[in-house]
Amino acid sequence: MQKPIYLDYNATTPVDPEVFQAMEPFFVEQFGNASSSSHSYGWEANHAVKKARSQVADLLNCDPKEIVWTSGATESNNMAIMGLVRQYAGEKPHIITENSEHKAVLEVFEMAEELGIADATFLPVDELGRVSQSEVADSMKSSTKLVSIMMANNEIGTLQPIAEIAEFLKDHDCLFHTDAAQAAGKVEIDLQKLPVDMLSISGHKMYGPKGIGALYIRKSNPATRLLPIIRGGAQENGLRPGTLNVPGIVGLGAACELCSKKMSEENSRLKGLRDKLIKNILEACPEAKLNGHPTERLPNNASFSFENLSSDVFALGLSGLALSSGSACTSSDGKPSHVISALGRPDAEAKATIRVGLGRLTTEQDIETTSTKIIQMVEKNRAISSN
Numbered sequence: 419m420q421k422p423i424y425l426d427y428n429a430t431t432p433v434d435p436e437v438f439q440a441m442e443p444f445f446v447e448q449f450g451n452a453s454s455s456s457h458s459y460g461w462e463a464n465h466a467v468k469k470a471r472s473q474v475a476d477l478l479n480c481d482p483k484e485i486v487w488t489s490g491a492t493e494s495n496n497m498a499i500m501g502l503v504r505q506y507a508g509e510k511p512h513i514i515t516e517n518s519e520h521k522a523v524l525e526v527f528e529m530a531e532e533l534g535i536a537d538a539t540f541l542p543v544d545e546l547g548r549v550s551q552s553e554v555a556d557s558m559k560s561s562t563k564l565v566s567i568m569m570a571n572n573e574i575g576t577l578q579p580i581a582e583i584a585e586f587l588k589d590h591d592c593l594f595h596t597d598a599a600q601a602a603g604k605v606e607i608d609l610q611k612l613p614v615d616m617l618s619i620s621g622h623k624m625y626g627p628k629g630i631g632a633l634y635i636r637k638s639n640p641a642t643r644l645l646p647i648i649r650g651g652a653q654e655n656g657l658r659p660g661t662l663n664v665p666g667i668v669g670l671g672a673a674c675e676l677c678s679k680k681m682s683e684e685n686s687r688l689k690g691l692r693d694k695l696i697k698n699i700l701e702a703c704p705e706a707k708l709n710g711h712p713t714e715r716l717p718n719n720a721s722f723s724f725e726n727l728s729s730d731v732f733a734l735g736l737s738g739l740a741l742s743s744g745s746a747c748t749s750s751d752g753k754p755s756h757v758i759s760a761l762g763r764p765d766a767e768a769k770a771t772i773r774v775g776l777g778r779l780t781t782e783q784d785i786e787t788t789s790t791k792i793i794q795m796v797e798k799n800r801a802i803s804s805n
């Protein structure tokens with residue numbers, strides 16, 4: 419049986435063979451605990467962790483000391499938000515985010531509200547999925563201590579105006595966190611120029627392994643202060659206790675270095691394929707709408723919603739394509755995606771949505787086949803509904 423064409427790179431990516439090769443020695447041979455300071459097993463592991471920290475810092479143009487290892491972007495987001503809220507315990511700080519964030523931000527905001535330890539605002543997005551700097555400005559209170567706005571949306575690819583929001587917040591006693599799980603490795607990030615205080619990344623969205631991520635925490639101008647959300651050891655300066663995942667860390671480091679090298683060439687190739695797909699679909703299918711911003715979007719994402727698409731045709735039409743449909747990340751629960759709904763699309767269209775995530779192994783032929791299948795699905799639906 420032929421394998422389906424993988425078009426779900428916004429859900430996860432394969433580990434790049436070069437990354438895997440870099441990780442391999444750290445399972446069986448160099449298995450030391452990076453905290454063991456009395457023998458060479460520990461030194462080797464510690465050295466590898468140090469190298470990886472520099473590789474991550476190089477991609478983001480920050481100091482290696484500003485990188486804290488986590489289990490992924492979900493944990494990084496929790497650490498940033500809850501760590502900041504804990505810092506203001508008893509004051510009930512005001513925190514701001516927007517409606518199209520990943521659940522790993524939205525649900526943490528909801529949890530802080532439910533616990534009664536923060537007062538949260540969820541800003542709307544426009545029909546292209548963007549929140550504006552002026553809306554952030556208008557919702558600021560004297561008690562606002564954190565704004566968290568993602569760099570790139572995982573379902574619709576929209577890039578948020580992070581630089582504008584960061585510049586605005588620079589003059590306020592309020593931290594700015596951005597979930598860059600989708601953006602890192604695809605969008606140029608220069609933390610010497612971009613005044614964000616905290617930034618989350620994830621290994622498995624950038625050809626590294628699953629279960630590893632990092633949180634960038636600005637150390638100066640101004641220094642960011644967080645309290646740990648889990649306890650139990652002195653690793654990562656006590657901010658993130660627990661034995662370091664050395665193979666994962668080595669993998670994330672190698673993945674960052676590869677992205678630094680490949681980013682510009684890969685982006686222009688993927689943009690070309692993405693735009694070809696968008697053109698093919700929109701020209702052949704007046705029923706189709708592109709979700710997200712037409713130009714301010716990830717190079718590797720195209721999301722479409724369809725008008726009046728029967729769910730049976732939809733369910734059958736996409737065999738052979740491994741992509742997300744319906745509510746993308748949460749497509750198993752049958753509810754329309756909160757992101758597509760936030761754009762103002764009706765439920766039926768939100769359910770008739772597909773996300774095509776392109777990546778390192780996507781070929782021109784893959785995009786031709788994908789275009790043909792999607793167009794055939796829409797034509798079949800048209801034939802049925804005109805009967």
Ligand SMILES: *Cc1c(COP(=O)(O)O)cnc(C)c1O
Pocket residue numbers: 428429489490491492493520522568570571572597598599600619620621622623629630631
């Ligand atoms: C994938 C993703 C996450 C979660 O990352 P994990 O490493 O799987 O925990 C968070 N935010 C965004 C935008 C993502 O795309």
